[in-house]
Amino acid sequence: MTQIELRGVQKFFGAVQVIKDLNLKIEDNEFIVLLGQSGCGKTTTLRAIAGLETIDEGDVLIDGKAVQHLKASDRDIAMVFQSFSLYPHMNVYENIAFPLRATRMQRAEIDKEVREIAKVLRITGLLDKKPSALSGGDMQRVAIGRALVRRPKAMLMDEPIGALDAKLREEMRAEIKRLHLKQGSTTIYVTHDQIEAMSLADRIVIMHEGVLQQVGSPEEVYAHPENLFVAQFVGSPVMNVANATVSQSAGKATVTVDGASEGFSFPAELLGKLNGSAGKPLSLGVRPEGITVAHEKAEGFLPAEAHIIEPLGSYDIVDLKFGSQLLRARTRSGFVAKAGDRVFARIEPGQAHFFDTQSGQSLGVRL
Structure with missing residues (x-):
């Protein structure tokens, strides 16, 4: 041994x-x-x-x-x-x-x-x-x-x-x-x-x-x-990280990334798990496969504009623009036809990570 x-x-x-x-x-x-x-x-x-x-x-x-x-x-x-x-x-x-x-x-x-x-x-x-x-x-x-x-x-x-x-x-x-x-x-x-x-x-x-x-x-x-260092160093493409705030709305939690006019809907339990951090600036992390993209409007989906499309064979990486914020999503090959197309997207709550923006440490929140 x-x-x-x-x-x-x-x-x-x-x-x-x-x-x-x-x-x-x-x-x-x-x-x-x-x-x-x-x-x-x-x-x-x-x-x-x-x-x-x-x-x-x-x-x-x-x-x-x-x-x-x-x-x-x-x-x-x-x-x-x-x-x-x-x-x-x-x-x-x-x-x-x-x-x-x-x-x-x-x-x-x-x-x-x-x-x-x-x-x-x-x-x-x-x-x-x-x-x-x-x-x-x-x-x-x-x-x-x-x-x-x-x-x-x-x-x-x-x-x-x-x-x-x-x-x-x-x-x-x-x-x-x-x-x-x-x-x-x-x-x-x-x-x-x-x-x-x-x-x-x-x-x-x-x-x-x-x-x-x-x-x-x-x-x-x-x-x-x-x-945050580990989150963005491990994984290809790297994890999306954006400054965000969490608020309460209609019995649910709303996560709004900087520069976006609307927020993503999350389960209300997020508010309790943040232990008083709700309302404060946080960093939201989500990997491209944690963002679901659709062509039709559905509950929980926000409108977004396709910005850049990277064809990688079996799948594409699509940059989606929410206001002034870009988040990268993984879709099946050819799902978004061209840059400039209007689509709808949501963040899967179970794929979201929350970090303290100042220290970079994970808040340990899993939904």
Whole structure:
């Protein structure tokens, strides 16, 4: 079993603090993705776990043992980087075997281990080839094989498929997930791509400016974002966020976005759940699939003008204008014919999120 824990980790580069009081526990065999924008501290966190960066405060524990004072070579952790870093003069077999030769393992054992890893990675037919003869995806498989062949306690990956084209990235995402399920090793994966995070992770760790924002399953961080940063960082297209006020009208709650002349009708229970925030400026969040669009006027639907239509194959993203406010909605392909068309839309109450505009924190309201 391999558990990794960070307790109160702080890291400075000069006067700049890049990791701020980070606490995180990673369970055995878990696939954790560190997700955030460039400069948020995710790669520094990964390097601190690996022993490639020293920390200024806190503890890094592996299987309950503090390792922050140990060298990288003494932590029994493998790391895969974005650059493949293969030895160009060695063939694939020798590249994978290199870490084992360094431990003076017997030749027969080396051969067994290399061929077993090659079979798992489906590169058995490439063992005699040099890196220069391989595709980008195959080179990354070799780099992963070289890391895995030592059977380390944990595998750390720093944007390993970021340099590949879109099709190869998709293939390698599936390959990395399959490999994790087969090998069952504790894995920590760094990326800025939320699609990678959603498709690979058991849990996603979202960071911003060195601060941990939220930890949860892909479903949790998508459906229940804890703050505005998470709400707008996770999901494609991003969540609509608009300043809004909530009022009471005819026994129901009315949510009016800034610049709109009419408000959306919500169940009256919203007023009670807002705990006194009704009437105050709030931020309303709703994902495009949470807005229903119709061609005919119906109860609860407000008139809107189609502004921009983005055809995305199986569905369209349509910008709807309510007064001066734009909200993006997801519709079936071709449902709105052209920009300028008049349609009607409503926000599904169960898809709405409410945030404190000043702090950005979710108010935890679910209908």
